[in-house]
Amino acid sequence: MRLPSPLPAVAGAALALAASSLAAQPAAFVEEIDVSLVDVEVVVTDRQGKPVTGLMRDDFELRYDGKRVAITHFAAIEGGRPLPPAADGAGDAVPAPLASARAGRLxxxxxxxxxxxxxxxxxxxxxxxxxxxxxxxxxxxxxxxxxxxxxxxxxxxxxxxxxxxxxxxxxxxxxxxxxxxxxxxxxxxxxxxxxxxxxxxxxxxxxxxxxxxxxxxxxxxxxxxxxxxxxxxxxxxxxxxxxxxxxxxxxxxxxxxxxxxxxxxxxxxxxxxxxxxxxxxxxxxxxxxxxxxxxxxxxxxxxxxxxxxxxxxxxxxxxxxxxxxxxxxxxxxxxxxxxxxxxxxxxxxxxxxxxxxxxxxxxxxxxxxxxxxxxxxxxxxxxxxxxxxxxxxxxxxxxxxxLRSYYTLGFPPPSEARAERHRLEVRLKRRHKGLEVRHRRSFRLRDADHQAADRAVTALVLGATDNPLSVELAAAAARPIAGRDDVVRLPLSILVPVASLTFVPDGESGYRAQMSVYLTSGGLAQGATQVQKAVVPVAFAAGELEGALLRTIEYTLELPVPAGSAAVAAAVRDDYRPLTATVVLPLAPPQAGDR
CATH class of the missing domain: 3.40.50.410 (von Willebrand factor, type A domain)
Known part of the structure; x- marks a missing residue:
């Protein structure tokens, strides 16, 4: 199933792929921020610099831009292992769930x-x-x-x-x-x-x-x-x-x-x-x-x-x-x-x-x-x-x-929060005077788009990929752009097995899926270009889906990339479940006479 992409738009989502939009910086999205949880890693030490363990959610006070907020998620990690939830004395019988998003490996x-x-x-x-x-x-x-x-x-x-x-x-x-x-x-x-x-x-x-x-x-x-x-x-x-x-x-x-x-x-x-x-x-x-x-x-x-x-x-x-x-x-x-x-x-x-x-x-x-x-x-x-x-x-x-013993505090940001930088402050309550509390002093809200873009940049620069959707990238020979020596146009295909996507009923007429594609190019030496996003809808009639599960979706476009880029990277997200794949396609260096 081939889905060609005439610039500049696909399925109602703007695809900013003009050569002039390339910039050596991470993604810059202006869409509405939708972040369900902000995690704050906190380390507490005594005067000798030893980690203080055994603290609970009610021992901490968390402030966001100077205003006290409720800690809705809490995790205590000792010796590198999360402790099981326990009643924390906050007056409720149900302990705060583990804030496990950042309690993983280092x-x-x-x-x-x-x-x-x-x-x-x-x-x-x-x-x-x-x-x-x-x-x-x-x-x-x-x-x-x-x-x-x-x-x-x-x-x-x-x-x-x-x-x-x-x-x-x-x-x-x-x-x-x-x-x-x-x-x-x-x-x-x-x-x-x-x-x-x-x-x-x-x-x-x-x-x-x-x-x-x-x-x-x-x-x-x-x-x-x-x-x-x-x-x-x-x-x-x-x-x-x-x-x-x-x-x-x-x-x-x-x-x-x-x-x-x-x-x-x-x-x-x-x-x-x-x-x-x-x-x-x-x-x-x-x-x-x-x-x-x-x-x-x-x-x-x-x-x-x-x-x-x-x-x-x-x-x-x-x-x-x-x-x-x-x-x-x-x-x-x-x-x-x-x-x-x-x-x-x-x-x-x-x-x-x-x-x-x-x-x-x-x-x-x-x-x-x-x-x-x-x-x-x-x-x-x-x-x-x-x-x-x-x-x-x-x-x-x-x-x-x-590094092995710390706490993770989580809170949902206020609905009026935007992507500007916000101040954080974590305090221990009075009975814990004399202890040192360390944590990051500020943060920016990063929605699902920014997180997927981050993964594309990481895959490009570090080669750290994860491909649960079995995505493949393929490219044809780059084409010159008239009047530009610094940018070329790369014919690119993103191939995704139909069976890798999540389909949901689409009324009574069939089934639909949707994937978001995030693309960047460059490398360690050049840096990463600004991440570009495309939303790709997929639909099948009611009687076609079963037979299509062995097929592959091919999404094609021409991507402007800086001349001499080492690679192209893509993050492909299944929008109907929290699953993202990252892949990298190395680019052959241009040979004499190619231009």
Whole structure:
């Protein structure tokens, strides 16, 4: 049974497949939100960081955009196993049903960011991760190993066999090209020190040239460091939506060196301490611009965002919350005491200097590595931040225990809720003072369309497919589009056995079924195009259905895809029962002369 699809519409559902609609972003639907339950994973720990078990629904208070809401679903998981429902003291004889949607297996992504890691730090963290993988995962949990350093590489795809990830850890090279930020930082700081230690005679000769040259170099350093951090956050931004379609709970364990998030600010403060207003060696106002003692980056009206990267990482945390992904963070810079500064500490800092001005300048530099940013990412998403620890083995063992024991609270969102971001707050009641409660601080409502689109993107980028409907994809040779070198038109067929679909009576005349198809293309390197949706109705007369059960439905269309796309992915949902299939069709690279 062939169902051709002339663009732009199929069965009354808009099919936005124009080449101009392609965008490297996840699905964007504007339909009415229909979400029956919002799940909130909650971890409760004592002062020693140990999971607190034995709590019940009535022990928690849940607020949505500041308003208290009833917890209608509740689950307690201890040691990785859901406990059976029990009367929870809430005054009703019937316990809240298990909120089991997120109480399943764990998908753990180990994200090793080598940009700011020293070789010794990498070796120590990898040794701790080996023990964590052996002891921290339960049967059925899955792990993926990703490295980042100027580009994102999936070293080990998602697997339920931790030994495969362990083997890949052993193969990682001990060093990799790293950021030049630390070396440049200390070179500039040393140049400031040389100017000051040279005394009045040196400054009399170079007062109006060297300080200004240094300030220009600091400006360039601040911008370049900010660009590096933009790349770091961009890679996380791209990975998070690709994980959203995985069944169960998903967490990222980010492992990296201390981020130089305010390196530019530290250098500006050192420069102003040496040459700014009120300093011993203030530069003359007669040379150059009158505002030379003030950096444009740190005046109230200046572009502070050029050197303050906090907003970049706040956006990553919010994105993780949107997709229900927890971020845990390991700041491996703590292995050497000062992270970003540790292995490159300037000689004068060890000698103490003796000049209060230099002490203040180097004091400002001690804040170059900003572990608070990693802590913010973790805390905002309900995760754990491990920083400044010299015993990563025990710290990761504590994290493993918290991954296995937690609570899931569920509530139906108010009918007036929309797809914007909403605030969440979970509290323990007074009798539980002194305990720490962790949970994601915000969420977005994601309806069935968004969830199916998430699965299509996950299948495309990670190759994680599930095909209970026995769907097949087939494609003919791509066709060029006049005037476009970046997009081609791909003739595509989606084949679904009739017997895989659910049919319901259609009056007295026959039976009908309906499937929704979600399509995306691209790959890990290119990202995923915006997900496109088509609704495909199927109908048979009363006497035809039995004979059609051995047939296959073929839905055809021409899909615009970016040139060079690695694959096309489809999520196909049976709209009359909660069953979705995901499939991926690799695309052969174009040969010379094809275009």
């Amino acid at each position: 998908n753990l992504v180990i994200y090793l960011d080598r940009t700011y890691l020293e070789p010794g730090e990498i070796e120590a963290v990898v040794a701790a991760l080996r023990g964590f993988l052996r002891r921290g995962l339960r049967p059925g949990d899955r792990v993926m190993l990703v490295t980042a350093n100027r580009s994102l590489t999936i070293v080990q795809p998602l697997t339920s066999l931790p030994e495969l990830a362990l083997a890949q850890l052993d193969e990682l090279p001990p060093s990799a090209p790293r950021s030049r930020a630390a070396g440049d930082f200390f070179a500039l700081l040393a140049a400031i020190e040389r100017q000051v230690q040279g005394g009045p005679d040196v400054l009399a000769r170079e007062r109006n040239s060297a300080p200004q040259t240094l300030k220009s170099q600091i400006d360039g350093f601040a911008v370049e460091t900010h660009r590096e951090l933009e790349q770091t956050t961009h890679q996380l931004h791209r990975l998070i939506p690709a994980l959203a379609g995985l069944p169960g709970r998903t967490a990222i364990l980010y492992v990296g060196g201390t981020l130089p998030a305010d390196a530019g600010q530290a250098l500006y403060k050192a420069w102003r301490s040496a040459f700014g207003p009120g300093s011993r060696y203030q530069i003359s106002r007669g040379a150059g611009r009158q505002d030379d003692s003030q950096s444009a980056f740190i005046t109230l009206g200046g572009p502070v965002n050029e050197i303050d990267a906090s907003a970049l990482f706040e956006a990553v945390a919010a994105r993780a919350n949107d997709f229900g992904i927890t971020l845990h963070a390991v700041d491996a810079g703590g292995l050497r005491g000062q992270g970003f500064l540790a292995s490159r500490g300037h000689e004068s800092t060890r000698q103490g200097g003796g000049d209060a001005l230099i002490g203040a300048a180097f004091g400002a530099s001690q804040r170059v590595g900003n572990p608070q940013i990693l802590a913010m990412m973790a805390e905002t998403t309900g995760g754990v931040a491990i920083k400044g620890s010299r015993d990563f083995h025990n710290a990761l063992d504590s994290l493993a225990a918290q």
